[in-house]
Amino acid sequence: MSAADRWDAKYADWQEPGSPSEFVIGHADLLAECSTAVDLAGGTGGTALWLASLGIDTTLVDVSGRALEIARSAAAERGVQLRTVCADLEAEPLPSIADLEAEPLPTAAGLGSERGWHAVVCANFLHRPLLGALCGLLAPGGIAFVQIATVDNLLYNARPGRPFLVKRGELPGLCHGLETVSFEEGWFGQRHEARLVARRPS
Numbered sequence: 718m719s720a721a722d723r724w725d726a727k728y729a730d731w732q733e734p735g736s737p738s739e740f741v742i743g744h745a746d747l748l749a750e751c752s753t754a755v756d757l758a759g760g761t762g763g764t765a766l767w768l769a770s771l772g773i774d775t776t777l778v779d780v781s782g783r784a785l786e787i788a789r790s791a792a793a794e795r796g797v798q799l800r801t802v803c804a805d806l807e808a809e810p811l812p813s814i815a816d817l818e819a820e821p822l823p824t825a826a827g828l829g830s831e832r833g834w835h836a837v838v839c840a841n842f843l844h845r846p847l848l849g850a851l852c853g854l855l856a857p858g859g860i861a862f863v864q865i866a867t868v869d870n871l872l873y874n875a876r877p878g879r880p881f882l883v884k885r886g887e888l889p890g891l892c893h894g895l896e897t898v899s900f901e902e903g904w905f906g907q908r909h910e911a912r913l914v915a916r917r918p919s
Contacts, residue, residue: 720805724781728761731783734791735760737767738840740864740905740912747860747898747914748773751835755854758806758842762788762799765838769797773836776800807844833859833917840864843881845891852894855917861895863888863913867902870909888913 741764748754748771755776756765761784765777769792777788777799785801792799833856839848843865851861866874868882888911889897895915902911 720780720807721782721803724760724779725783728781728783728787731761731787733761734766734788735763737764738838738862738864740840740910741838741862742767744862744899744914745771748836751860753834753856754836754838755834756838756840757847758839759788760784762791762801764840765799766791766795766797768836768838769799770795774798774800776802776834778802778804778806780805806842806847832856835859837861841866841877843877843883848888848891849893851892851915852917855895857917858919859917860898861892861913861915861917863892863911863915865911867909867911869902872909874908883911885911887911889915894918 751773753774754768755778757778759765759777759779762777765775765788769775777785779785782803785803788799789801834854835856836859837851837854841864848863855861865883865888866877868879868884870882871879885902889900892913892915896918898914898916900913903909
């Protein structure tokens, strides 16, 4: 069974998108000058829809066509614009703004006009080559939000399995070329996570 089939089956009975990441919401102040964002492996689009509700031109990428269908339906109901891209981020090239035929980014304080997103979100999805490529997806000065469960999560939770977890202190080093804005690890509710906010140098 392909990754798309597995995730389509998971979301088969879902009717509503999941909740947005409280980690990303907690750093809303960093999004004030962001006009574009992409949520990688964003599932049913809880975080992407929240970003779009702020007036940010937002793209949601996920392997599940069913998840994207749920997100598009919610976007229509909420009256927000949301671009969706169905892609297997473990097997396909990363989508860029140029791939999506977006207009060149406007120049803003601290951000260049180079093509690239002002904000990238990667939450609860670990593919190390993807994390290593985040810098290349961002415009200069752009911000990345990365949220991954750690191996300590196995103390009380059987899933995600070890291949999908980071070691303590590992996450910042996986995001090559980015400057750490904040990094914390610990129990957030019932889940032990590493949470990184990092910026591409201007």
